[in-house]
Amino acid sequence: MLKTMMAAYLPGDARVVLKEVAVPMPGINQVLIRMKSSGICGSDVHYIYHQHRASDAASGKPLYQGVINGHEPCGQVVALGPGCRHFKEGDRVLVYHISGCGFCQNCRRGFPISCTGSDKAAYGWQRDGGHADYLLAEEKDLIRLPDALRYEDGAFISCGVATAYEGIVRAKVSGSDTVLVVGLGPVGMMAMMLARGRGAKRVIGVDLLPERLALASQLAVMDVGYLATTPDLVQVIVEHTKGGADVALDCSGNPQGRLLALQASADWGRVVYIGETGKVEFSVSADLMHHQRRIIGSWVSSLFHMEKCAHDLTDWKLYPHQAISHRFTLEQAGEAYALMASGQCGKVVINFPE
Structure with a gap:
């Protein structure tokens, strides 16, 4: 050596x-x-x-x-x-x-x-x-x-993929759910892939960059993608999902991205904030309480879930x-x-x- x-x-x-x-x-x-x-x-x-x-x-x-x-x-x-x-x-x-x-x-x-x-x-x-x-x-x-x-899969799992997996697990994503992912960097793309693996019936992506939307589309796990600059985007998503996303995950860490994830979620929706840094401001009554929404903060993963993530990906062939x-x-x-x-x-x- x-x-x-x-x-x-x-x-x-x-x-x-x-x-x-x-x-x-x-x-x-x-x-x-x-x-x-x-x-x-x-x-x-x-x-x-x-x-x-x-x-x-x-x-x-x-x-x-x-x-x-x-x-x-x-x-x-x-x-x-x-x-x-x-x-x-x-x-x-x-x-x-x-x-x-x-x-x-x-x-x-x-x-x-x-x-x-x-x-x-x-x-x-x-x-x-x-x-x-x-x-x-x-x-x-x-x-x-x-x-x-x-080995590339393992490197990605050791932080980014497991971070997305923890958010998906905490949101209890299932086959009954439409899932919205805001911010399609590496973690956001993995959130979409893992949501599909958990059986989500519909996966929607949002990003500022058309290049990232295009790359995310190549993974074949996203049903529809929107540019963040789309006019009246909240209403567009609410209409497309017939009431809003059951689960919304913000992977952007951007104030507007976090707000979009919250406002575009359905009544009783589960909103997971994964993206680091930044702040968010919203109306507690109108955006959170009156819609019975729940905000979940998720940071990286547990050892158990990181290991389970690797085996789930294998079983799902993702x-x-x-x-x-x-x-x-x-x-x-x-x-x-x-x-x-x-x-x-x-x-x-x-x-x-x-």
Whole structure:
């Protein structure tokens, strides 16, 4: 095995820096993963690539701490540290991208994303992530990748797909539901795919960019798509659905997108806010209470649901890699991030040689 590897860092100012660093060695209960595919997430672009905006409310320290970037890793186990019992060399795995303390209430619920322990660390944010030839991970953070799925699928599941899946599960999408998805970036496209997998009778998409509507249409999971600039769009959707969507998911994080999701949902509709950042303003009585609507906030996923998502996709024969529009090598990471930041794309991944 090589002693050094290439790794990508995000110093801010819309730059990517490649460095040669030592290949890590696994310690107790740790595994070394040879990276095969590593996704680029919108949160990296918003919070790290442009500028290091996010900080910890309690300590004031920046959340991104100058580590190897990439929190959507998928690869193959090549070495095990002492104490590992559940995985073996050669296993194909994806990595839940938050390593929690394991003992707080949220970790006990299976949600390390909401860990309140002091040693919580996100891959690619507080500890080294997947934009390198090798990744050092805790064995407890691994999920086995089903044989029917590609490494690209696993990378996408490790954050974006599982985030959409959690929203679909919390909304209890079923065959009785018309589902509206606002914001057709990678997470929005996956929300449509997963809604179809759960049996939704009708799936409607909305986005500002015609290019994203076109890409979403190619997935063959959307019944109709609308540009966000369509006049009287709320009324158009309400008329098309004969009363509004049973479930509306906002994946845009945009104030107008969130409001559209709420106002275009039916009486007793379930509205899930998935998209990060931003605000929303609405009339509590007219938009929420008088229609008996329910707003659900959903952040990433649980370990259990991430694993179940991988198996459900296999059973449904639905493959997230179909939403990948661009693939890059690690040496092209700068181009990959610039494209993702432009928004003129679907999912973007960095792939590694076999």
